[in-house]
Amino acid sequence: MQAALHLSRAIDAVNDRIGRWSMWLILVMTLLSAGNAVIRKLFDFSSNALLEAQWYMFSAVFLLCAGHALLHNEHIRIDLLSARYDPRTRAWMELLGTLVFLFPVVGLVLWLGTPYFLTALNNHEMSANPGGLILWPAKMLLPLGFALLWLQGLSQAIKQIGFLCGASPDPAHKGDELSAEQALIEELRRREEAEAASKLQGAHHG
Known part of the structure; x- marks a missing residue:
């Protein structure tokens, strides 16, 4: 289990590093977009390559950060029910969700997307737009991003199994910091308790 x-932990480190570096592309993309707009307006010049x-x-940001998002539990999810269960039940739910949904879907995308990339690479596919870029680097992002997501799913499954076996702490526990979903659950719980107390108080007065 320790191995x-x-x-x-190695997978977590790789996805965390890739995600953090990929986020800088947002700044580069913003500057490039602004620069392209300025050049087009001032010099009446436009480039399909840009x-x-x-x-x-x-x-790249969307696909390469998928594993990073899963690592930090940033994917959108509806867990109004699961958050009410005890940690072991939630761990079983997460593990089964990974095995039944994440692995098969990601595996299917890898199976279909890898030949898509290899065809573009072998044929030296170019953009249909004049002055456009080669296509295989963009198509490579599909299998690469989903491979990172699959690896992170494996890492999450290992952590859930480790927790269930008593070999590691609860991977869902992040100290005192609450996620947005957990904060919502806590707020709903407080409201329910306040309403119940109000009704009980009204019944006593009646």
Whole structure:
């Protein structure tokens, strides 16, 4: 189990580093977009390569940060029910969700997306737009991003199993900091308690 947990920590470190570096592409993309707009207005010059570079960087941020988002539990989810269960039940739910949904879906995308990238690479595909960029780097992001997501799913599964076996702490526990969903659950719980207390008080007065 300890070897698996070491592997999990290595995967976490890789996805965390890739995610943090990829986020800088947002700044580069913003500057490139603004610069392209200024050049087009001032000098009546436009470049398809610059436009496509922005699309490439947007794709890179979206796909390369998928594993990072899963690591930090930033994917959108509806857990109004799961948050009410005890940590072990939530761990089982997370583990089953990873095995039943995440692994098969990501595996399907890798199976379909890898040949899509290899075809573009072998054929040296170019953009259909005049002066456009080569396509294989953009298409490479699809299998690469989903491979990182699959690895992070593996890491999360290892941590859940480790917690269930008593070999590691609850991976969902992040100290005293509450996520947005947890804060919402806590607020709803407080309101329910206040309403119940108000009704009880009204019944006593009646």
